[in-house]
Amino acid sequence: MTGVLTRDNSAEGYVGFIMVQQLNYESNRDVVIPTTNQQKRPALSWALRNVPVPLLCKFRPIVGQCCQQCTPDSLSHHRKKFGQNPSLGFHNILNINEIHTRYRGWLVRRLCCLLFVSGCRVDPSPVNSRQERVCQSNRVREALTADRRAPEGGDSQGQLQPLSSFPCIINTCISPSLLRCVGWLMIKMFSSVFGSIQVNLNHLTALHRATDEGSLLVYVYVRQSIMDSTLLSLALFCNNLRVPYTIFPVRINNSFLRWILQKIGVILLPPSAATEQDAEMDRLYSPIMTCLVSELLHEGQALSVGVSAESGQGGQWLARIRQLIKEGSVPDITVVPVGISYEYVPEMHMQVGWLLRWLSSLLYRKPEGIVRINFSQPFSLKEMCESWRFRVVKWRPLQDLLLPVIFDNRTESDFGQRKMSWLLPSPNAPGSKEPTNQDEDFSITIIVHLIFSAISCMAVMSTSLLSSLLLFRHRKGVSISVLCRDVAWLTEELLFRNKDVGFTGSLTDVVHYSLALLAPHLIIAAVPSRKDPLVVPRPTLAASLHLNQQAHIVTHTxxxxxxxxxxxxxxxxxxxxxxxxxxxxxxxxxxxxxxxxxxxxxxxxxxxxxxxxxxxxxxxxxxxxxxxxxxxxxxxxxxxxxxxxxxxxxxxxxxxxPICDFWKREGALTWTTSDDPYQSDSDCEExxxxxxxxxxxxxxxxxxxFLCRMLAGHLRTLYWTTSFLDHLHTPLPEAVFVTQLSSHLCDTANKKKEHYESCSQETALAAVRTLIDLGVLMEEQREEGVFMGVTSLFKLPANRQKVQRFISKYLYN
CATH class of the missing domain: 1.10.10 (Arc Repressor Mutant, subunit A)
Structure with missing residues (x-):
């Protein structure tokens, strides 16, 4: 078969590409109609109208079980209470009626949400003498002694002056009355944003059991939106579980909004810090936050931590918790990875003016999309730390793993795990203690494991499934009938891989509902020569980034x-x-x-x-x-x-x-001792x-x-970032470097009129981290900040071209 590596130039894809240039968004809106209106739907083959989605009714795959290799005791402990009762189904926390209250009647039906919130369980959160205990701890005292701002030989009041910006953070508490008020407001607000917020009731049984046993729970999720922590706390609040203290490293200048958030258990950044990296520069920040986490756990409080796989933010909080277990300050921690899946992620910012405008816009808009929250099986962090079962290989620098391959001077195959030290930023403050290599590798392994566990228990939503098909398989357009068949096939493949999906119903309902949600990023055109309309992804930056973000969970599967x-x-x-x-x-x-x-x-x-x-x-x-x-x-x-x-x-x-020809080998057959642990039954066999x-x-x-295109966006960003270094002659500040890189990626995509998914900030940041680990880029610490530049080895264009050739062979064109 000659020429099979060329792209598909079928008439269907060509017509779909031409329609992109001819239609606009207004014509697209007239075609896409919600699923409740059957008469205005696009034409579809009768053979596909009543085909159900390939699901086994309510018996879904059991997802979210903890690792059998790393935590076998936790797996067996919670197995009887986790995911074994499929009849429980899902609970929409936005659907509240009089059944959820202790009362009945006409007035109750109108005040049911208020009555439900007032009856939810809120555990006490004492803050008595917490600030004093934190300030008197040995860790903070040692930091104050080493701090240059602390006056020598001064009294205790003088020594506590450097802590003047931290009391508001240390005294963060949960006010029951304010929490119920904010909970009622969040239910009303999210009812105007999302169609439903579904929680898997099969997973809540294990959480209730862990709570009854007195376990200290720490919820870990992957950061996707600013609403992640709010949705998690609301789901726990509506199911009578302890609302966790939320670590929310965002700068908020409005004093009233800060006061509200700190009264419902949100731990914010200090007012003087713009980012989490700036806060870590203060040598007092890390010891104070470690002591604060210790005090919260001693009080029996729960915590929720968001981790970013691209920037590594949030990893230091998990390292602090692991350090407390190592020191014996906390006996054990029960970790619960949480998977939050969105069908539609609305944009939201934490400015008061923007929030008011966003809330006013909810009055005239319809709720869109479903949110699915899956809680993974709880497991003991102490068991993972002490067992050492998860340490398969030693972490190795990326330079040792790939540079010999790139320069073709390798003598033997190198095996190992890539060390991603940026997941656990080293202390930037002067005088801070550097963690040992063993502790650093230990913490990085736990962070990576929790990121993988949180992503693995996410459900695949219908928009994610459709986005992956349109972005990776039908970039030039596809008819709705073919799209329905591919949806059925891909759903079966997901279920075969034990992946939960966040949709059900007939095949056409799922497809048309997903097309309605993705309408701003698609063009649906009716071609006279075809019975079925054509669906084409919009060749724009916003559309490609949105589809790529939705398709990430399918790529992970x-x-x-x-x-x-x-x-x-x-x-x-x-x-x-x-x-x-x-x-x-x-x-x-x-x-x-x-x-x-x-x-x-x-x-x-x-x-x-x-x-x-x-x-x-x-x-x-x-x-x-x-x-x-x-x-x-x-x-x-x-x-x-x-x-x-x-x-x-x-x-x-x-x-x-032949393999059995032993006598042609050099030397005679050798015998081995019977107690040799590496003895094989066929030592002479090749x-x-x-x-x-x-x-x-x-x-x-x-x-x-189709499979190659799943990784093409990340690899293409890596390739374009390497080509960007040809225009970089001197080290630049990190912010300037990232800005110029983003402009270069967008300009390259605009010239090609495609591949806009390679221009996202997340993929660009991941590419920069990879090139730093590979030794192509270097970070230089100066008084003005961090500067990015090209290392001396890769200032030669020939060496950079070798890196580009190495990446390009994996990149499907």
Whole structure:
């Protein structure tokens, strides 16, 4: 098959691309109609109108179980109370009626929300002498002694003067009356924003059990929106669970808003700090926050921490909790990863003026989208720290793993896990204690594990499923009938991988409902020559970024297949660049290579495929690969997943010498002792010589390219960032560097008129972190701040081109 690596130039995709230039958003709105109006829907084949979504009724996959390798005791402890009663279903916390109160009647039906909130459980939150205990702790006293602002030989009042900006944070509390008032306001506000907020009741049973046992709960979620912590606290409040103290590192200047948030348990940044990084520069901030966390846990309070996989923010809070367990200040912590999935994420900021305008806009808008909150199975952090079961391999710098491959001076294969030290920023304050390498690796492993666990228990929403199909498979347009068939196929694949989905109903209802939510980012056009309308993603920056954000959870589910597909693409790219085929003829004694064009009829060695997949794993951001699994094992699973999908076919390659011909080896057979732990039953046997061929069915190329496009956005950002260094001659301040990089990414996408998903701030930040770890970029600490520049090794254009060639072979074009 010649020319199979070219893009699909079908008439359907071409017409859809032309319609992009001809239609506008107003015509699109007339086509997309909510699912309740059946008569105005776009035409659809009768064979698909009543096809149900492939779900087994209410019996959904049990997601969110804790790791069997890292915490087996916690898994067995909560197994009987976690996800074993599928009849409980889901609870919409916005749907409150008189059934949820102790009263009945006409007046109750109108005041049911107020009565429900007043009857919710609120645990006491004492703050008596908390400030005194924090200030008198040894950790804070040592920090005050080392602080230059503390007067030498002064009294206690003089020593406490440097703490004048922290009492408002230390005295953060939860006022029951104010919490109920804010809870009622949040229910009313979210009722105008979202269609429903669903909580899996099967997961709440284990949380109630842990609460009854007196466990100290810490909820960990991945930051996606400014509403994450509010939704989590509201879900716990409406289900009579302890409302946690929320670590919310955002600068808020309005004093009234700060007072309100601090009275409902929100821990804010100091007023003098603009960002969390600025707050960490103060040598008193870290010891005071560590003591505050310790005091809250001693009081029996719960905590909620948001972690960012791109910037690493929030990781230091988990490191502080782990440090308290190591010191023995806290006996144990029960960690609960939380997955929050959005169908529609509204933009929201924390300025008073903007909040008032946003609240007024809710009066004339309809609620859009569903939010699904899944609580993972609780597990003991002490068990994870003491067992050491999750330490598969030692963390290694990315330079040691990839630079020998890039410069082609490697002597042997290097295996290890990429060390991402930026997930745990080192203390920037002068005089701060640097953590040891062992403690740092330990904390980074826990952070990566929690990021992976929180993402794994997220449900795939209908808009995420549709976004992945439109962005990765049908960029040039697709008819609604074909889209419905792909939705049914992809839903079955998600359920097969034990991934929960946040939708149900008939197939057409799901598709039309999702198209209505994604309408501002799509063009739906009726073509006279076709019965079904065409759906085309808008070729704009906002549309591509929104679809890419929604499709992230699908990429996370298919990460094994995506890594394997990119490894196959890299080998085909190398074969195409060399102009030869890697097929070995059986009648050639010396392994003669066959000249010719690139075809799919090539032999791909398992060792080479695994090596390409292993190298690609090191370029991925945190959260994709389980930290309790080695990169080599993950790469092997990635190749095996393509065999299960039918993309690769295992093939035997003939050898010159048979495996059983032992006498041609050098030396005689050797015997080993019976107590040798590394003894094998076949010490004289050579390893299996396994190879693969790409299958030839017509759907295989589409499936292969669909998987390759899942990682293309991240790899393309990495490639464009490397090309941006050609225009960088002197070190720049970090803020200026990121601004110029964002402009370069947008300009490059505008020139190509596509690939706008590679311009997001998250992917750009991840690319910068990867290049820093790779040794291409360096961070220089100056008095003015952090400066970014190119290292001396990569100031040579030839070395930068080697990095670009290494990345481009994984990038599907």
């Amino acid at each position: 298919f990460i094994l297949e995506a890594v394997g597909a990119c490894a196959v693409s890299a080998m085909l790219y190398e074969v195409a660049g060399s102009g030869v085929s890697s097929e070995v003829r059986s009648d050639s004694r010396d392994g003669e290579e066959v000249k010719g064009d690139l075809e799919f009829d090539v032999v791909l060695l398992q060792s080479e495929l695994t090596e390409r997949a292993l190298q690609l794993c090191h370029l991925l951001p945190p959260g994709f690969i389980p930290p309790c699994q080695s990169s080599q094992s993950f790469a092997l699973d990635a190749i095996d997943s393509l065999v299960r999908c039918g993309i690769l076919i295992m093939e035997e390659v003939p050898k010159d010498n 390893p299996d010589f396994c190879s693969y061929k790409v299958s030839q069915p017509s759907r295989c190329p589409d499936m292969l390219f």
